[in-house]
Amino acid sequence: MAIMSNAIGKRLLVTGVLSFTMLFNLIGCSETTEEAPAETGSGFNKEGLPITSEPVTLDVLTVRWGNMGDTFKANAWLQELEKSTNVKINWQVMSSNDWGEQKSIMLASGTLPDIIFGDIVFSDSDIVNNLSYFRPLDDLIDEYMPNLKAALEETPEMRKISTFPDGKMYSLPARLPSRPTTTMQPVINKAWLDRLGLEIPDNIDDLYSVFKAFKERDPNRNGIADEIPFSGSVDISMDFLNPFGITDLNNNSMMLKDDTPVFFPATNEYKEAIKWTHKLYSEGLIDQELFTQDNTMSTAKQQNPDAAIIGFSNQWIPDAVFGKWKDEYATIPPIAGLDGKRYQTGDPVGLSLRRNELLITTSSEHPEIAARWADQFYTNEASIQNFWGAIGTVIEKRDDGTYALMSPPEGTGADAWYWEQSVRDFGPKYVSPDFEKNIILDETTGDGLKLVIDKLGSEHVTTPFPNVMYSAEEFQELPTLTTDIDSFVKTTRAQWITKGNVDEEWDGYIKQLNAMGLERLVEIRTEAYKRYTNVE
Structure with missing residues (x-):
């Protein structure tokens, strides 16, 4: 047993050293700067492909769920992108299992890779509290990202969800294809x-x-x-x-x-x-x-x-x-309540919109190249290949202009196959609502089945309190309020459902919520909601 313990201990030590070494190599040793980016060079092309005449390498960090690994890098579209743009991607793939600790080290160090890819990497709070690490993208979008500009014009909600309290966009949005309006x-x-x-x-x-x-x-x-x-x-x-x-x-x-x-x-x-x-x-x-x-x-x-x-x-x-x-x-359809009405959780505009799917850091010496590279993801064909898998591997492109998803290999679930073959939920993408009619899904399973049963509840979906953006000051105050209030609500809910007495204890419950700062919590969220709804 002692020998086994020593072996395990050595293995853990080596793993820890490798993990730290990997992170150190990822974040590099350059200092974060808010100064103007270095000149991209004469090889940069503002339009057309390749993006740069001389090969350039960008470090791109992404996080994957659990032990998913990096099989997505074999996606034929991603491989072709490197050839056509002359931009080589040094993918740094982290696991969500241990990203929390590594993220803290990275943010404390102040040094980041060129690009952050996927909304699982950094939260709103991470970004807002470290804005000096991330470039405002508005000017880059206007000058170098025609695909995204067209998407923002067609679906202005994407700009709304991606606008930070100071009125700037620090992250890029996504519109996923063939998403329902209902959740559970x-x-x-x-x-x-x-x-x-x-x-x-x-x-x-x-x-x-x-x-x-x-x-x-x-x-x-x-x-x-x-x-x-x-x-x-x-x-x-x-x-x-x-x-x-x-x-x-x-x-x-x-x-x-x-x-x-x-x-x-x-x-x-x-x-x-x-x-x-x-x-x-x-x-x-x-x-x-x-x-x-x-x-x-x-x-x-x-x-x-x-x-x-x-x-x-x-x-x-x-x-x-x-x-x-x-x-x-x-x-089945939503169950009607005492008022005879039906209510369904979801979003009437669809569950397709995301933010924080790509950030360009102030550590990057080639922000224009990074912006043009990211813009390649904002076409219909690029997006479906980065959500399900490449044409010819996962998707069949037919002569009639439709795109049919193939069946996964025997013994593999469709959803698992899509995650293996693509970046799936993560990263920039945009599928136009008009294009979605060309996508053919299997209606008996996975994404196709969800769209079928979605029709049972879609007309009853309520407009939700949106995924609003908070300021740095609000992010400092919110945890103090929500920690106590959410815990109290959760504990009381369990007691009332299992033991009863909600009528007798209700007034005292409301009094305690108010003492915990409920009025201030609602005030903060209301102000954030007003900012969100007033964004042009």
Whole structure:
């Protein structure tokens, strides 16, 4: 055991040294400067390809989820881009598993690579609190990025979400292709309904009756009372509370009522939703481990090997969750609430818009080259190849002008294949709304299936409190407020759902929220919302 421990310790030491060495090589030893960039040189071409007559190398940092690695670099479009532009990319690929610590080291050092690629690398707060590291891009866009300029004119929301409090753009946006308007939608075990002779529930009273039947009438026919009518998340996601008019796209407890930002955990709608949920919990109709289970426990229930045991949930698509029982489940329209209306979390303009997908740092000596390189991503064909995979590998370009996604290799899921073959969600891209009609997706799985079931809830999607941008001063103040308030709301929600007493404790709860600074929190978010909506 001692020998094994020593071996492991040495391996960890070597790994740590290699990791630090990799990061040191990445950030380099040049000093950050806010001075004018060095001259690009006579080899730079303002238009056409190649971008530069003399080869230039750019260091590009990106972060990938978990252990995804760098297989995307084999994408044929990316390889051709290097040849046609004469710009070689030195990709620095980090794992999200340990990026947090490495990011802190990089920001503390003040030295960065030429380009930051993907919105997972730096958050709004990281950027706003370190603006001297990143170049304002407005002039570069105007002079060197005609593809992006055309995209911003066609979809002005992209400029709006990417404009920082000082009125400048420090990061580039993206519009992903073929995205839905809905997020998680209600999913029910249709096989159970059929066995019990029940109709798809239309409103919360119907849903309560269905839950009772699921619990009491052994719909999975295994002779065991193991059915869980509802399992999912009331602790993290508010989707289960949608029938009460509560939607929370960005998970910040904010929503819009009559175009006014509202902290919904302090509303009467929220109180009524909690009372209804407690009733379900007290009768055993909701997973009794709702507030204690982790993702592993939740997945084990969804994919229980002997029989399906979950009756209802909120999911992106059923076939991504329920394993071999996926065919028993069906997505249904939103459940109507007490007011007879239906509410669905999402965004009426689509879930396609992103910001912070590419930043050019003040460490870069070739910002014009970096800008022209980034602009190559903002065409329809470039974007679909960087979201799914290259034409000829993942996408079939047909003579009629359509683009059909091929089937993944045997034993590989479509989504996993796309992440392997492309930068997928990350990085700059733009697919025009008019171009999307040329994309052919498999409607039985993945992205295609989501677009099909999206139609069930799209007309009920509420306008969300947007992903607003905060100033450096606001970012300094927000954590102090949200840490206490969010923790208090989360703890109280769990107690009320499991033990009740929301009516008796409501006034004291509101008083405590106010003492924690709720009014100031809403004020900050309202000011940010006003800035966001006033951006031209």
